[in-house]
Amino acid sequence: MKSFNYHAPKDVKEASKLASSNSAFLAGGMTSIPSMKLGLATYKDVIDIKKISKLSGIKVSAKSIKIGAxxxxxxxASSKDVKKAIPALAKLAGNIGDAQVRxxxxxxxxxxxNDPSAxxxxxxMALNAVIHTNERKIDANKFFKGMFETALKKGEIVEAVEFAIPEKADYQKxxxxxxxxxxxxxxxxKHKGGVNVAVTGAKSCVYIDKDLSGKLSSDFSSGAIEGMELDDSEMNSDMHASSEYRANLVSLYAKKAVEAC
Ligand SMILES: Cc1cc2nc3c(=O)[nH]c(=O)nc-3n(C[C@H](O)[C@H](O)[C@H](O)COP(=O)(O)OP(=O)(O)OC[C@H]3O[C@@H](n4cnc5c(N)ncnc54)[C@H](O)[C@@H]3O)c2cc1C
Incomplete structure (x- = not known):
């Protein structure tokens, strides 16, 4: 690992000021530290934001859950509030990586x-989230731009993610x-105004499958999407799964998620 300057700013303003095109924020270090150790990334300044208390915590209101960055x-995963308001979100968090990563x-x-498989x-995307940064609020559908790419600008810090509480939801992986x-x-x-089916892992960036979302918005039943064949032309193909297999998984897991709702 190459040497770098370590900073532990006391607040978001100071953290943002320290940022440059050659810096990284240190949250849990689960991506940044291995990348530095393996020489995949080098930074002049590492800005530790873990101790900025404003950035941590969970707040629930009637319509949304706001989770600090x-x-x-x-x-x-263990929050009683999250389990009650959006159990699918607690389930998703509880199945990330292993205990150390979580x-x-x-x-x-x-x-x-924005790892394409995160x-x-x-x-x-599915829960119409709003990303709160130190500069603005960004709708999730404008935040995820491409593989490892987001709408964040230099020095912009995610402060919290606010999820709309749906009528029903489930995550299958x-x-x-x-x-x-x-x-x-x-x-x-499933929201009052329609259904969102968001897919990760299948393409270079998370996306909403419009065909599945449309069918389920008209008829929220697994029968409505039974055996639906999806276009696999832009899907990833690698040693783990071909594009054709991924397309089949998307359709199958959408059905399983509806059945679990
Ligand atoms: C073995 C392993 C298994 C994993 N399995 C899964 C999985 O099953 N599912 C899944 O979704 N993920 C998985 N992950 C990813 C993991 O859950 C972390 O969320 C991810 O690695 C980011 O790590 P971190 O939060 O520690 O951020 P860091 O590594 O500290 O930072 C990552 C990047 O985000 C930037 N950043 C961090 N915080 C902010 C902020 N508030 N504002 C702006 N920029 C910021 C940093 O500058 C850096 O570029 C896995 C990771 C590992 C190592």
Whole structure:
């Protein structure tokens, strides 16, 4: 690992000021530290945001749940409030990686990194999430831009993620047997105004499957999407699953999610 300057700012303003094109924020370090150790990333400045208390915690209101950026996956998974308001979100967090990852990894780090196989981005898209940063509020459908790419600008810090509480929801994942990242993950959420089916792992970036969402908005039953064949032309193909297999998994897991709602 190359040497770097370590900073522990006391608040978000100071953290943002320290950022440059050659810096990283340190949340749980679950992606940034291995990347630095393996030489995949080098930074001049590492800005530790773990101790900024404003960034952590869970708040529930009648219509939404707001989760602070440095809240760990284990805390979301075990939160009584999350389990009551959006059980699918607690389930998603409880199936991320292993116990070590869940006790270090954070929701803000997960969405800022925007790994194409990460679980939280699908929850953000399906649950019409709003990403609160130190500069603005960004709708989830404008936040995830592409593989490992988001709408965040230099020095912009995710402060919290606010999820709309749906009528029903479920998350189904086909996990990589080693890491537990999603080979395919499907988050189905039924809101008053319609159904969102968000998919992770299948393409280079999380997306809403419009065909599945449309069918389920007209008829929220697994029969409505039974055997539906999806276009696999833009889907990932690798040693874990072909594009054709992934397309089949998306359709199958959407059906399983509806049945579990
Ligand atoms: C073995 C293993 C298995 C995993 N399995 C899964 C899985 O099954 N599902 C899944 O979804 N994920 C999985 N992950 C990812 C993990 O859950 C973390 O969320 C992810 O690695 C990000 O780590 P972190 O939160 O510690 O952020 P860090 O590593 O500290 O930061 C990651 C990046 O995000 C930026 N960042 C962090 N916080 C903020 C912020 N508040 N505002 C702006 N930028 C920020 C940093 O600058 C950095 O570039 C796995 C990771 C590992 C190592």
């Amino acid at each position: 440095t809240t760990k996956h284990a805390d979301v 006790n270090r990894g954070t929701i803000g780090g997960s969405i800022s990194n 679980c939280y981005p699908s929850a953000c 086909h996990p990589n047997p080693a890491s537990r990242y999603a080979i395919v993950g499907v988050f189905v959420a």
